[in-house]
Amino acid sequence: MALLAADLTIGGEVITVASSYIATANSILHANGTPLFCDINDEYLIDVDQISGKITKRSRGIMPVHLYGHPADMDEINKTAEKNNLFVVEDCAQSHGALYKGKMTGTLSDMGCFSFYSTKNMTVCGDGGMITTNDKKNAEKIKLLRNHGQYPKDVHTLVGYTARLNTVNAAIGRVQLKYLPKWIEARRNAAKKYNELLKDVGEIVLPPGDSKDKKPSYHLFEIKTKKRDKLLKFLKDNGIICLIHYPTPIPYQPIYKRMFGYKEGGFPKSEELSKQAMDLPMFPELKDSEIKYISEKIHEFFSR
Numbered sequence: 001m002a003l004l005a006a007d008l009t010i011g012g013e014v015i016t017v018a019s020s021y022i023a024t025a026n027s028i029l030h031a032n033g034t035p036l037f038c039d040i041n042d043e044y045l046i047d048v049d050q051i052s053g054k055i056t057k058r059s060r061g062i063m064p065v066h067l068y069g070h071p072a073d074m075d076e077i078n079k080t081a082e083k084n085n086l087f088v089v090e091d092c093a094q095s096h097g098a099l100y101k102g103k104m105t106g107t108l109s110d111m112g113c114f115s116f117y118s119t120k121n122m123t124v125c126g127d128g129g130m131i132t133t134n135d136k137k138n139a140e141k142i143k144l145l146r147n148h149g150q151y152p153k154d155v156h157t158l159v160g161y162t163a164r165l166n167t168v169n170a171a172i173g174r175v176q177l178k179y180l181p182k183w184i185e186a187r188r189n190a191a192k193k194y195n196e197l198l199k200d201v202g203e204i205v206l207p208p209g210d211s212k213d214k215k216p217s218y219h220l221f222e223i224k225t226k227k228r229d230k231l232l233k234f235l236k237d238n239g240i241i242c243l244i245h246y247p248t249p250i251p252y253q254p255i256y257k258r259m260f261g262y263k264e265g266g267f268p269k270s271e272e273l274s275k276q277a278m279d280l281p282m283f284p285e286l287k288d289s290e291i292k293y294i295s296e297k298i299h300e301f302f303s304r
């Protein structure tokens with residue numbers, strides 16, 4: 001709906017990133033646009049140096065993803081967008097509470113799209129989402145779109161959807177919102193502990209951490225290792241379940257290969273991440289003793 005509010009027209013191109021959940025790119029297709037993909041940088045986020053090379057006369061927007069709760073390089077993205085008259089919509093599905101230069105993700109561009117899916121930093125006990133914008137026109141159009149374009153009653157001025165957030169879910173979300181800062185702080189503390197306990201394991205790459213400009217919210221604690229699949233199994237055998245986000249870059253999903261003819265080799269860094277990345281358990285209630293146990297098991301695996 002953010003893309004529709006931004007007037008993405010049929011065939012309009014939106015530049016996004018190969019390494020994300022498929023919903024990022026699907027949203028562009030659902031809005032009748034065409035996704036174009038950039039590879040990732042060393043922070044596993046859209047490589048801003050590739051954006052300019054993807055711009056054509058059909059380009060309409062850029063959709064960076066703050067994947068794993070790590071803010072993308074918004075200044076560079078906004079600069080390129082401004083220069084080329086493009087809109088920017090942030091995919092904040094994983095970045096509730098992440099800060100870029102002291103500002104929350106979702107406030108750094110034209111619009112921010114949040115997910116309240118049950119694994120996210122906050123949920124609404126069921127599916128739901130939120131769009132943030134400072135632009136009144138966008139807000140009004142999205143309010144129309146979510147309610148079949150109806151205003152006033154029985155007058156429909158555009159083709160909309162049934163996409164209102166269920167009121168019970170919304171009520172749950174409002175309560176969760178109060179806890180969100182505390183939960184994010186707990187995630188940041190857990191990330192700090194993992195970093196301390198795992199810094200000496202030479203064979204893993206720890207996630208990009210805090211920097212002068214970025215304060216991640218650690219939705220996921222993503223590590224990278226060439227021995228990913230063996231480590232996953234070893235940890236599972238020791239009662240530790242780790243997941244892979246994501247085993248296949250979006251352009252290599254069967255439907256994208258079929259629609260756009262993508263072939264392996266086009267997004268080498270995303271491919272490498274998909275083969276080497278795994279996320280360690282990360283949630284606010286994670287105990288220090290559990291982080292210690294998980295870290296000890298990782299040390300044990302690499303010292304065998």
Ligand SMILES: Cc1ncc(COP(=O)(O)O)c(C=O)c1O
Nearest residue numbers: 021023024091093115116117129
């Ligand atoms: C990066 C990313 N984008 C988009 C989505 C889609 O969000 P939703 O499932 O709420 O539609 C998700 C999560 O599901 C996600 O992780």
